[in-house]
Amino acid sequence: MIRLTTINGNPFYLNCDLIYKIEAATDTIVTLVDGKILRVSEDPEQIVNKIVEYKRNIFSKLVEVTYEEESSTNDRLDSWDGSDNMVDPAEREPK
Numbered sequence: 001m002i003r004l005t006t007i008n009g010n011p012f013y014l015n016c017d018l019i020y021k022i023e024a025a026t027d028t029i030v031t032l033v034d035g036k037i038l039r040v041s042e043d044p045e046q047i048v049n050k051i052v053e054y055k056r057n058i059f060s061k062l063v064e065v066t067y068e069e070e071s072s073t074n075d076r077l078d079s080w081d082g083s084d085n086m087v088d089p090a091e092r093e094p095k
Contacts, residue, residue: 002050004030005041014038016051 001013007027014030023029027039028047040047 002047002054004038004047004050007039007041009041016054019047019051022047 002016003011004014005011018032018034020031020033022044023031024044028042028044030038030040030047032038042050
C-alpha cells in the first residue's frame with residue numbers, strides 16, 4: 001500500500017493495485033478500478049514513484065531460483081508416475 005494525502009491534508013493508505021488511472025488537474029484525480037474517484041494532493045509523478053518504490057520493495061524480497069534448483073525440481077516432476085495420492089474411482093465408497 002502507498003501513503004497518499006487527501007486534499008484536506010488527511011493521510012491515508014491506498015492499495016495501488018486498485019488504481020485504474022491517475023489524472024493531473026487542479027488536484028490529482030485517482031480513479032480506482034471500481035469507478036470510485038479520489039482527489040489527492042500528490043502529483044501523478046509522485047504517485048507513480050511511490051508505486052514503483054512499493055513494488056520494488058516487494059519484488060526485491062522474492063527468492064531467485066537458480067537454474068540448478070529449477071532443473072532439480074523438473075527432474076523430480078519428470079520422474080513422478082502419478083501414483084501417490086491417487087484413488088481409483090472404482091475403489092471409492094459410495095456415499
